[in-house]
Amino acid sequence: MSTSRKDFLVVAAIDFGTAYSGYAFSSIQEFKSEPLKISANTWIGGSLMSQKTSTCVLFDKDKTFNFKKFGFDAEDAYADFAMDDNHKDYYYYRRFKMELFNKLMLAMDVFSACIKFLKDDCIGKIRLQLPEIRDTDIRWVLTVPAIWNVSKQFMRESAAKAGIPNESLLIALEPEAASLCCRHSPMTSLKGGTIDITVHEVMPGGGFKV
Incomplete structure (x- = not known):
């Protein structure tokens, strides 16, 4: 499995949430120069404009x-x-996502269809900025709640069915993804609703200890 590839040109993350879902992406070059320069879609529902849409x-x-x-x-x-x-x-x-954790297993078709929609919409937005980008140039990140265990494999299989190859996919725990973001965000800009806590110690050389 080649998940350690270093030659992805874009990282695209899908947040498949319980109530709301969305995606964001950034090129490697943009991340190196300005880590918080991240592109996201604007969803419109009636008079509401948001960076997430309802699940x-x-x-x-x-x-x-x-x-x-x-x-x-x-x-x-x-x-x-x-x-x-x-x-x-x-x-x-x-709002069916947590039914997976509760063992009321909805068909994988439902999850994979949602992931595929978000993936395809995201690729369309990426190619507006980077017309020459190939599917194999994109590293996909799919976030899951920290309480999930066996269900991570379910989401990985759903992503594969949605057209995201395993070698391009990274499953990330939501609190760990937030922790990494916090390294680049000023404390005055941090805000949120439901909270999960992960503490990372930055080790010499840039690695992490949980």
């Missing part, structure tokens, strides 16, 4: 389980269908 997904209710929409678009479409009493022809999942 909702809509599928056709048929044998092929066709993906229709994700995020705010899924919410709006399902609401329109419900107003016309046509919603019974669709599957609508909302």
